[in-house]
Amino acid sequence: MTVNGQEKEWTAGLTVAALLERENFRADRVAVERNGEIVRRASFGETELGPEDVLEVVSFVGGG
Numbered sequence: 289m290t291v292n293g294q295e296k297e298w299t300a301g302l303t304v305a306a307l308l309e310r311e312n313f314r315a316d317r318v319a320v321e322r323n324g325e326i327v328r329r330a331s332f333g334e335t336e337l338g339p340e341d342v343l344e345v346v347s348f349v350g351g352g
Contacts, residue, residue, distance in 0.1 A: 290342045298339045305332040308345070319346045 289298040291311065304327055308315045320327040321344040327335050337343070 289337060289339055292343070292345055298337065298341075302337045303333055304335045304337065304343075307337060307343075308332065311345075313345055313347065317348045319348070320344070321346075 289296050289302075291307070296307075296311070304320055304322070305315060308318065308320075315329065315332055320332070322335070322337070323342055
């Protein structure tokens with residue numbers, strides 16, 4: 289599995305939510321694209337990932 293251009297370890301049953309937690313992303317502050325399609329935040333916990341998936345995770349940063 290590739291996340292933001294880097295190979296990452298994949299395990300069976302891994303969900304988007306579990307991946308975000310493992311990689312220290314805040315689920316409430318990211319957008320996730322999986323294989324070219326946006327994953328809805330409400331689906332993070334039920335969207336299982338595969339070994340060939342390509343993900344882009346974009347963090348929102350506030351500023352002033």
